Amino acid sequence: MKYAIISDIHGNYHAFKAVLEDAKAQRADMYLLLGDYANSFPYGNDVAEEIRKLKPAVVIGGNGEGYYTNLLSRDPKEFTDEQFKPVYWGYRSLSKENLEYLVSLPEAVVVADGDTNIHLTHSMGLFFRTPQIEYFHSVHMPAIMEAVSFSREEYLTQARAALLDCPEALAEINAMPMGIYLFGHNHVQFHMEYEGRLFINPGSCGEPLDLDARASYTILTVDGADWAVTERRVKYDSNLVVEGLTTSGYGAYAPVWSEIMMLELLTARDYFYPFAVHVAEIGRKMGETQIPVSNAAWEAAVATWDMPIL
Numbered sequence: 505m506k507y508a509i510i511s512d513i514h515g516n517y518h519a520f521k522a523v524l525e526d527a528k529a530q531r532a533d534m535y536l537l538l539g540d541y542a543n544s545f546p547y548g549n550d551v552a553e554e555i556r557k558l559k560p561a562v563v564i565g566g567n568g569e570g571y572y573t574n575l576l577s578r579d580p581k582e583f584t585d586e587q588f589k590p591v592y593w594g595y596r597s598l599s600k601e602n603l604e605y606l607v608s609l610p611e612a613v614v615v616a617d618g619d620t621n622i623h624l625t626h627s628m629g630l631f632f633r634t635p636q637i638e639y640f641h642s643v644h645m646p647a648i649m650e651a652v653s654f655s656r657e658e659y660l661t662q663a664r665a666a667l668l669d670c671p672e673a674l675a676e677i678n679a680m681p682m683g684i685y686l687f688g689h690n691h692v693q694f695h696m697e698y699e700g701r702l703f704i705n706p707g708s709c710g711e712p713l714d715l716d717a718r719a720s721y722t723i724l725t726v727d728g729a730d731w732a733v734t735e736r737r738v739k740y741d742s743n744l745v746v747e748g749l750t751t752s753g754y755g756a757y758a759p760v761w762s763e764i765m766m767l768e769l770l771t772a773r774d775y776f777y778p779f780a781v782h783v784a785e786i787g788r789k790m791g792e793t794q795i796p797v798s799n800a801a802w803e804a805a806v807a808t809w810d811m812p813i814l
């Protein structure tokens with residue numbers, strides 16, 4: 505069986521369509537989707553429509569879908585936190601049917617392929633532990649690669665070694681059943697095999713953060729006890745997404761986030777995280793300890809943020 509593994513589309517319908525066309529050309533038998541389908545870019549409803557048409561497919565939810573579940577119990581008139589405007593936009597852009605579909609998705613699924621179990625989850629604590637191994641953090645990964653001019657293959661090798669050098673991580677791996685483990689969340693494409701276990705992160709389809717702006721996904725082929733992994737990168741017209749940030753009204757509604765998303769889209773670098781850290785730091789200076797910060801703290805953070813220029 506040949507699987508197309510797709511994660512973190514984040515409302516980038518154009519990237520998603522390109523990946524689906526490539527997966528069809530690769531003759532994928534089934535689609536495995538790992539969550540975070542809307543928010544960052546303005547086409548979440550189109551993405552949800554496309555996902556619902558995929559056959560055969562196994563689809564789980566991510567933390568992005570969890571945000572929508574939390575909003576269901578709130579009055580939309582209360583959606584006033586500047587910090588969460590991309591989430592509010594995504595929520596409001598969804599049809600009733602698509603919203604109900606996304607919030608109904610399970611957080612984890614196990615797919616059996618013969619005697620091999622394929623575990624689907626959006627985020628794996630193994631890779632996102634605290635403190636996090638730098639190779640699996642989208643902020644640190646580009647700096648690591650550029651500092652020593654790593655190739656992609658060297659990065660994969662170094663990241664695997666760093667994980668296995670962590671005693672807690674190694675103990676966790678050894679306690680896991682044999683099988684295949686799929687996860688997303690950090691927007692960095694990665695895979696590794698160790699002692700009968702295969703770990704695959706297909707990267708982000710809609711918002712890669714690993715220095716390659718092409719849409720990212722992974723093909724997994726399982727043949728009895730054998731498996732093979734092919735990491736795919738697909739070109740698409742990102743200018744259509746940039747244009748959509750303006751024509752959809754998203755850019756006018758959430759201008760700061762829109763600019764950050766555009767930077768990430770075009771450079772495949774993480775600007776969201778350092779900006780979010782800056783917002784939290786300004787909040788603490790103003791005596792705030794909770795997220796989201798107040799709109800006053802948000803405005804102060806925006807005023808003091810040095811936005812990169814392409």
